[in-house]
Amino acid sequence: MSGNKVSLGGILTVAGTYIAFAIGSGFATGQEVLQYFTSYGVSAFAALIAYFIIGSWMDTEFITTGYREQFETKDGVYKYYCGKYIGTFYDYFTNLFVYMSFIVMCSGAGATLNQHYGLPTWVGVVILAVAGGLTVTLGLNRIADIIGKIGPALIVITILICIPNIFMGDLSIKEGMALTADLDLVKPADSWYMSVFNYLGFGILWMVAFLPAYGKTLKSFKQAAYGQILGVALFTVTALIVVLAMFANMESMEGSQIPILTLAANLSPALGAVFAIIIMFGIYSSAVPLLYSPATRFVDEKTTKGKLVIVVLALLGAAVALLLPFNKLLNIIYVINGYVGIIFILLVAVKVVLRIAKKNSKKTAA
Numbered sequence: 155m156s157g158n159k160v161s162l163g164g165i166l167t168v169a170g171t172y173i174a175f176a177i178g179s180g181f182a183t184g185q186e187v188l189q190y191f192t193s194y195g196v197s198a199f200a201a202l203i204a205y206f207i208i209g210s211w212m213d214t215e216f217i218t219t220g221y222r223e224q225f226e227t228k229d230g231v232y233k234y235y236c237g238k239y240i241g242t243f244y245d246y247f248t249n250l251f252v253y254m255s256f257i258v259m260c261s262g263a264g265a266t267l268n269q270h271y272g273l274p275t276w277v278g279v280v281i282l283a284v285a286g287g288l289t290v291t292l293g294l295n296r297i298a299d300i301i302g303k304i305g306p307a308l309i310v311i312t313i314l315i316c317i318p319n320i321f322m323g324d325l326s327i328k329e330g331m332a333l334t335a336d337l338d339l340v341k342p343a344d345s346w347y348m349s350v351f352n353y354l355g356f357g358i359l360w361m362v363a364f365l366p367a368y369g370k371t372l373k374s375f376k377q378a379a380y381g382q383i384l385g386v387a388l389f390t391v392t393a394l395i396v397v398l399a400m401f402a403n404m405e406s407m408e409g410s411q412i413p414i415l416t417l418a419a420n421l422s423p424a425l426g427a428v429f430a431i432i433i434m435f436g437i438y439s440s441a442v443p444l445l446y447s448p449a450t451r452f453v454d455e456k457t458t459k460g461k462l463v464i465v466v467l468a469l470l471g472a473a474v475a476l477l478l479p480f481n482k483l484l485n486i487i488y489v490i491n492g493y494v495g496i497i498f499i500l501l502v503a504v505k506v507v508l509r510i511a512k513k514n515s516k517k518t519a520a
Contacts, residue, residue, distance in 0.1 A: 160376040168381020170306045174439035176389055177308055182436030183262050184413030185481055187393055190353045192400045193339040195331040197346035204350045206390040213361050214382045220369025221378045228451050231366040235505045244498060248359045249448040251491040259441035260475035261483045263434060265411045270430040279472045286441040287468030290449060291461045304439040309392050311432055316399035319417045323402025330401030337408045340481055342489045355495025356488045363447040411480050
């Protein structure tokens, strides 16, 4: 490892991989942004600032720790932060939650094709499960190469859809913010600050399952750190633009399973048709690592047994995804696991403080 080597291309690849992973069915469809940010009106801005500050620290900590520590086992990162026993709990719990998040992705794919094309929900669910399962069999490096290219494209396209909606909406931003209080919007918590902590909580369980393993493969510490901070910054700015577009079109957000698709259709029905496919790519880019992490926790994806386990988990996820509507499934799975994730954030913070204190004491002694 050479901690000082860094290139713009390497930084952009890390940022793109993070964005593609983070964007998921919740963000790509707009449902996640609507529930966790937009639904709180003017407080959405405070929530986004809090997300950027804490999320940048948290995710950069994971990816750089993966680079620095080079964990030999899948559970190494959990034991590093939480100790043997609590670490073992989070190892199993996180992999279960990450798999449940894959199920949410499948549900989002079904809802996307159903809302715009009128196709049965199972069509989108099966397409994603099959595509995701096949991709996971290719291995981690190939996954990063594929989704790292999808992420930046999704950000650009989402921004191009949302900026015109900010100025062409039926409402002003101020009117839209005020209207959120009168609409029946699904919320993860009563207050914006608990919402953002819950958002960070379930996000941390995604990231700790993927970023340390990805960080282990990178060429330098700076590539990992700079790329991760850039990724979180671009993600947050895009979320802000989406929030503003939703405020300007708030009346049409209520009851929409796929709010971003509604915004695209506002500009042009034909654009909505194209964007539905783009959303599918966004969902796919998150679904792949979400299936990879739990599937490869106990098996090697390169073996016949490993490939069989991946296929079975993909198809089982598709079956479960058909049981509940997308927005309800997202709310139930993300909110419950978000609170468990908040505890993990505190444990990570304690570990970081102790590590810094130990490092400083060594310098003082020297």
